[in-house]
Amino acid sequence: MGNIDLSKHEALYGSFDGGHDRQHLIAVRNCALKLAKKYAPNKTDLVYIAATLHDIGLSIDRENHEIEGEKLIRSDLYLKSQLSPDDFEELCHSVGQHRASTGKPKSIVAKIISDADRGGGSNDPGEQFSRAYWYGKKNYPDLTDDEQIWRAAKHQTEKFSPGNYGRRTYFPETEIRLKKIIDPIIKAYKNQDLKFLKSLVKPLLHLY
Ligand SMILES: [Fe+2]
Ligand SMILES: [Fe+2]
Numbered sequence: 451m452g453n454i455d456l457s458k459h460e461a462l463y464g465s466f467d468g469g470h471d472r473q474h475l476i477a478v479r480n481c482a483l484k485l486a487k488k489y490a491p492n493k494t495d496l497v498y499i500a501a502t503l504h505d506i507g508l509s510i511d512r513e514n515h516e517i518e519g520e521k522l523i524r525s526d527l528y529l530k531s532q533l534s535p536d537d538f539e540e541l542c543h544s545v546g547q548h549r550a551s552t553g554k555p556k557s558i559v560a561k562i563i564s565d566a567d568r569g570g571g572s573n574d575p576g577e578q579f580s581r582a583y584w585y586g587k588k589n590y591p592d593l594t595d596d597e598q599i600w601r602a603a604k605h606q607t608e609k610f611s612p613g614n615y616g617r618r619t620y621f622p623e624t625e626i627r628l629k630k631i632i633d634p635i636i637k638a639y640k641n642q643d644l645k646f647l648k649s650l651v652k653p654l655l656h657l658y
Contacts, residue, residue: 454532456502462509467588469570469581470505477571478504478563485562485621493559496537499529500544500563507545516553520546550615561620568616568624575631579650582606599647603639611636 463472479501486497507519520542523529530538544560547553548567555564569578582602586593593601609616610632619625638646 454499454529456499459503459506462506466505466508468584470508474570475502475505477577478566479571481571481627482562482566485565485623486559488623489621490558490562496533496540496559497562499533500541500559501566503541504545504548504563504567516546516549550609550618555620564618565620565624568619569610569628569631572631573627575634576650576652578631579603579606579635579647580652583651596644599644599651600639603635603647606632607636607639 460472460475463470463475466474479498482497482501483494486494490497503519503523505515505519506522507515507517510518510522523542523545529541533541540557540559543557544555544563547555547560548563550564550568553560553564555561570581572578579602582605583598586598586601586605590598590601608614610628611617616632617625617628619628635647635650637643
């Protein structure tokens, strides 16, 4: 399984938005492999493949990208020929159920991919907040800069408050990681600390 060529799929991330670029792919993959070493040591190859493919559906449509991603994989005869039927099904399920808002991951690999994607696979509040900020810049271009900051902070606070969908995790390591990246944002939003939130914005993320 280690020899499967995924370069065509990896290349797609070069055309995605700043929240889903190559850096995101690598962060999710590294995070997923760490979880796999502990929770699914005999499935690290499949985890690597699923993490690499998890967002390819963005090349079709953002809104339903998890469904489009699963469809792309199901119609990929090369991938199908390289995996056992069970692994192929687990790959499809993992991509189709990776989203926090809609996913219901049932298998161990699917739970690992879902957890690794939470908070973009990052360990860094700045990266997480920048992703939300740049998403707003692209999708709500009429907001002032301060309004962008508040929009991003409000969205992150709502999505990741304990009990909300962004916080749905399957492994304790993910809860620890999310606490580290999200708590400073939630705290600053509650304290209306515009200066701190602004300091989190990184210029490196590209928009398209
Ligand atoms: Fe996604
Ligand atoms: Fe993702």
